[in-house]
Amino acid sequence: MIWKILEALIFPGAVFILTVSLFYEWIDRKLYARLQNRVGPHLAGPFGLFQPAADFIKLLSKEDIIPAAADRFLFTLTPILAPTLILLGCMFLPVAGLNGIVSFNGDLIVIIALMSFCTITIYLAGEGSNNRFASIGATRAALQLIGYEIPLTLALLCAAISTGSLSLRGIVEAQMANGTWLIAGPQLIGFAIFVVASQAEMERIPFDIPEAEQEIVAGWSVEYTGRRLGLFRLTKDLELFLLSGLGATLFLGGPLGPLIPGLEPLLHTIYFLAKSILVLIVFTLVRTVFARLRIDQMISFSWKYLMPLAIFLVIITEVIA
Amino acid sequence: MKVPGYFLAEALRNLFKKRATILYPYREVDKIHLPEGFRGKIEFDRSKCIGCQLCFRVCPAKAIKMIEDEKGKRPVFFIYRCIYCGQCAEVCPTKAITLGKAFENIALRKEDLEVR
Amino acid sequence: MSFEVPIGPQHPIHVEPLMLRLKVEGELIIDVDVDVSYIHRGIEKGLEVRTYLQGLYLAERICGICNCAHSLCYCLNVEQLLGKEVPPRANYLRIIVEELSRIHSHLLWIGHYFHTLGFETLFMYFWRDRERIMDMIELITGNRVITSYNVIGGVRRDITPEIESKLRKTIEYVRERMNYYDKVIDSEPSLLGRLQGVGVLKPADAISLGTVGPHLRASGIKHDVRLDDPYSGHDEVPFNVVTYDTCDCYARVKVRMGEVLESLNMISYALDNLPSGDYRLKIPPFFKAPEGESLSRVEAPRGELVHYSISNGGMNPYRYKVRTPTLANLLSVAVMLKSKGDYEVYIADVPAILGGIDPCICCTARVIITDEVKKKRRVTTLTELERYAREREVRKS
Numbered sequence: 001m002i003w004k005i006l007e008a009l010i011f012p013g014a015v016f017i018l019t020v021s022l023f024y025e026w027i028d029r030k031l032y033a034r035l036q037n038r039v040g041p042h043l044a045g046p047f048g049l050f051q052p053a054a055d056f057i058k059l060l061s062k063e064d065i066i067p068a069a070a071d072r073f074l075f076t077l078t079p080i081l082a083p084t085l086i087l088l089g090c091m092f093l094p095v096a097g098l099n100g101i102v103s104f105n106g107d108l109i110v111i112i113a114l115m116s117f118c119t120i121t122i123y124l125a126g127e128g129s130n131n132r133f134a135s136i137g138a139t140r141a142a143l144q145l146i147g148y149e150i151p152l153t154l155a156l157l158c159a160a161i162s163t164g165s166l167s168l169r170g171i172v173e174a175q176m177a178n179g180t181w182l183i184a185g186p187q188l189i190g191f192a193i194f195v196v197a198s199q200a201e202m203e204r205i206p207f208d209i210p211e212a213e214q215e216i217v218a219g220w221s222v223e224y225t226g227r228r229l230g231l232f233r234l235t236k237d238l239e240l241f242l243l244s245g246l247g248a249t250l251f252l253g254g255p256l257g258p259l260i261p262g263l264e265p266l267l268h269t270i271y272f273l274a275k276s277i278l279v280l281i282v283f284t285l286v287r288t289v290f291a292r293l294r295i296d297q298m299i300s301f302s303w304k305y306l307m308p309l310a311i312f313l314v315i316i317t318e319v320i321a
Numbered sequence: 322m323k324v325p326g327y328f329l330a331e332a333l334r335n336l337f338k339k340r341a342t343i344l345y346p347y348r349e350v351d352k353i354h355l356p357e358g359f360r361g362k363i364e365f366d367r368s369k370c371i372g373c374q375l376c377f378r379v380c381p382a383k384a385i386k387m388i389e390d391e392k393g394k395r396p397v398f399f400i401y402r403c404i405y406c407g408q409c410a411e412v413c414p415t416k417a418i419t420l421g422k423a424f425e426n427i428a429l430r431k432e433d434l435e436v437r
Numbered sequence: 438m439s440f441e442v443p444i445g446p447q448h449p450i451h452v453e454p455l456m457l458r459l460k461v462e463g464e465l466i467i468d469v470d471v472d473v474s475y476i477h478r479g480i481e482k483g484l485e486v487r488t489y490l491q492g493l494y495l496a497e498r499i500c501g502i503c504n505c506a507h508s509l510c511y512c513l514n515v516e517q518l519l520g521k522e523v524p525p526r527a528n529y530l531r532i533i534v535e536e537l538s539r540i541h542s543h544l545l546w547i548g549h550y551f552h553t554l555g556f557e558t559l560f561m562y563f564w565r566d567r568e569r570i571m572d573m574i575e576l577i578t579g580n581r582v583i584t585s586y587n588v589i590g591g592v593r594r595d596i597t598p599e600i601e602s603k604l605r606k607t608i609e610y611v612r613e614r615m616n617y618y619d620k621v622i623d624s625e626p627s628l629l630g631r632l633q634g635v636g637v638l639k640p641a642d643a644i645s646l647g648t649v650g651p652h653l654r655a656s657g658i659k660h661d662v663r664l665d666d667p668y669s670g671h672d673e674v675p676f677n678v679v680t681y682d683t684c685d686c687y688a689r690v691k692v693r694m695g696e697v698l699e700s701l702n703m704i705s706y707a708l709d710n711l712p713s714g715d716y717r718l719k720i721p722p723f724f725k726a727p728e729g730e731s732l733s734r735v736e737a738p739r740g741e742l743v744h745y746s747i748s749n750g751g752m753n754p755y756r757y758k759v760r761t762p763t764l765a766n767l768l769s770v771a772v773m774l775k776s777k778g779d780y781e782v783y784i785a786d787v788p789a790i791l792g793g794i795d796p797c798i799c800c801t802a803r804v805i806i807t808d809e810v811k812k813k814r815r816v817t818t819l820t821e822l823e824r825y826a827r828e829r830e831v832r833k834s
Contacts, residue, residue, distance in 0.1 A: 037335045214553040215787060286326075290325075325627070328625060356576040359579055360585070
């Protein structure tokens with residue numbers, strides 16, 4: 001029991017996940033900057049490694065303002081709820097072994113549900129702050145959900161169909177049994193859909209429409225300051241970890257790799273992190289080379305191209321399986 | 322021809338290039354090269370000044386004040402008002418005023434930004 | 438249900454205070470109200486109390502980015518009052534620096550424009566390459582932004598052969614980069630989706646709303662002060678007027694891209710055919726201008742810039758009037774932002790459309806009188822202004 005609690009709290013639980021997700025933000029920022037011929041974070045720690053943590057701590061210490069017009073309940077609840085949901089989702093990832101901290105049949109569905117809940121939380125956060133820009137941003141976030149959620153779910157389900165399991169453990173085990181990763185095969189299309197849809201889930205370019213700075217200031221998060229904003233920023237980092245980890249687990253075999261007896265948990269962790277960093281690099285590359293779409297363009301893109309592709313993939317996967 | 326992500330090749334090529342940024346205020350301060358004829362902080366040579374007041378009259382920012390010292394009239398320059406146009410240096414008949422290369426003109430006290 | 442969205446006076450898309458009151462239905466904009474009264478600086482009045490020489494430095498600071506155009510326009514104006522002709526070498530040097538600052542302004546604009554469309558990487562690249570041009574401006578004039586290069590009667594410094602060779606290298610570099618970026622803009626679908634068909638301004642509307650500069654040329658109308666009313670030796674330096682007839686934001690980007698290339702060619706030509714001789718007339722620092730009035734026009738990076746001055750024979754202008762290009766272009770923004778029938782404008786298009794005119798608000802501000810007691814705002818009308826000006830004239834005389 002005590003081991004289980006320690007596992008959930010420290011490794012590979014909350015503390016580990018938070019540290020790694022801040023590190024992922026650093027990778028994302030540094031790589032983005034280098035692709036743009038800039039330096040990126042370079043002040044806090046060696047190569048600016050502690051910059052995301054420094055930013056977070058700085059936000060925690062800033063003044064906390066609740067606007068008079070805002071809904072106090074939602075304004076307090078949503079910044080806590082959003083990172084909690086995503087952190088809970090991260091607990092299912094098989095980081096240090098084939099099992100996550102929590103693992104049961106159907107945990108893939110739970111992760112998808114948690115991500116949708118997070119978007120709904122964001123919608124509530126925007127509407128609860130009672131600001132024109134925030135409510136436009138919130139509406140856009142909800143609209144965007146309609147656009148990307150179904151292709152994302154279908155892409156993830158295709159991985160489940162082709163391995164015949166709805167649990168992450170089952171999918172990883174099937175990849176181990178086959179000896180190949182899912183990405184080598186028709187699921188490559190699934191991976192592409194997953195990358196595009198994740199970009200929308202994380203609200204990053206080209207789909208950073210709900211918080212488009214140049215159009216609606218900061219969208220749904222415009223009224224949040226101090227630690228509330230810090231928690232939302234943390235949510236973004238956790239999402240980065242969750243989605244790159246999910247991509248690595250489903251399509252790149254997660255913690256699989258050559259093992260040395262006695263060192264399994266360590267090696268599993270290393271393989272998992274290396275693969276999810278690969279997915280993260282793909283995310284960053286996508287963010288580098290596109291301009292932001294308009295919300296109507298985004299919706300029509302996902303219903304015209306992403307949806308048919310996802311349905312096509314489902315058919316192919318069914319036929320093969 | 323529409324190619325999504327056309328820019329990717331160029332971006333990846335730049336990943337291995339040297340960065341364009343100079344880490345100016347922290348490191349690499351010596352990497353800043355100011356060209357010949359840069360218009361920076363005013364330098365004043367008292368021995369050449371003849372006290373003709375031309376610089377005082379011509380200054381568009383009223384950054385120059387005339388005072389008396391033991392050798393007669395002379396200007397004082399307030400860098401915090403200076404717009405670095407270089408008109409005083411141009412108009413000076415004896416070239417007592419020149420624009421130097423100091424551009425980090427920040428101080429905590431007003432007196433530090435006076436050229437006497 | 439419609440509600441009002443205030444874009445401004447402080448908003449990430451504009452660096453300067455401008456107010457757009459958008460009436461929106463969901464994402465669709467149905468009405469817009471433009472207010473430019475947030476930053477009145479009193480520069481015209483300031484010019485009236487300074488001598489002609491001091492006024493030059495104030496005129497230069499009307500706008501930071503097109504400072505070269507403003508100082509050139511001011512110099513042309515005063516030279517016209519004095520009846521002086523600058524030496525041919527000065528004309529060519531003026532063209533070189535003017536075109537350099539046009540390139541720098543256009544690169545800044547294109548980069549910033551992509552930033553507003555969310556294309557951060559291209560933004561960084563454009564600004565990186567613009568830095569080369571800034572270095573050249575610094576090398577020639579002594580400062581990166583505020584050039585202080587044009588003076589009454591010529592230019593302040595000459596170009597040495599060393600500078601010339603560096604300048605030629607930079608031109609080649611920027612030209613090569615521009616040709617590459619041209620391809621990027623034409624092939625990136627996410628960018629084209631944000632540009633094509635957005636903010637359409639028909640040529641007839643463009644003329645009737647009095648737009649100027651690249652904004653007008655993007656509506657397919659061949660109008661350029663450098664061609665129509667050549668100043669400062671522009672009749673000797675050949676160039677093409679770049680026009681596009683798609684009339685949308687895409688055309689605005691392409692026109693400016695084309696103009697950068699044209700400017701590079703003009704600089705090359707000017708360097709090749711640089712006349713020898715003096716680069717400056719000797720004009721004393723203090724002088725009285727003869728009585729009269731003069732008007733000068735310059736093609737600033739943002740469009741036609743007009744300076745008008747009246748002299749009553751004193752040491753300083755009696756009246757000085759500046760018409761900046763952004764003021765002429767802002768009217769068209771109000772038209773482009775309104776959805777009408779098939780033409781739909783979304784909130785997401787606001788940065789694209791407003792950015793498309795290359796707004797420079799600080800040189801544009803006009804008066805709105807706010808009555809604190811009655812809580813009313815009203816705009817001074819033309820007749821009122823005219824009456825006010827006449828009354829003042831009577832009082833002075």
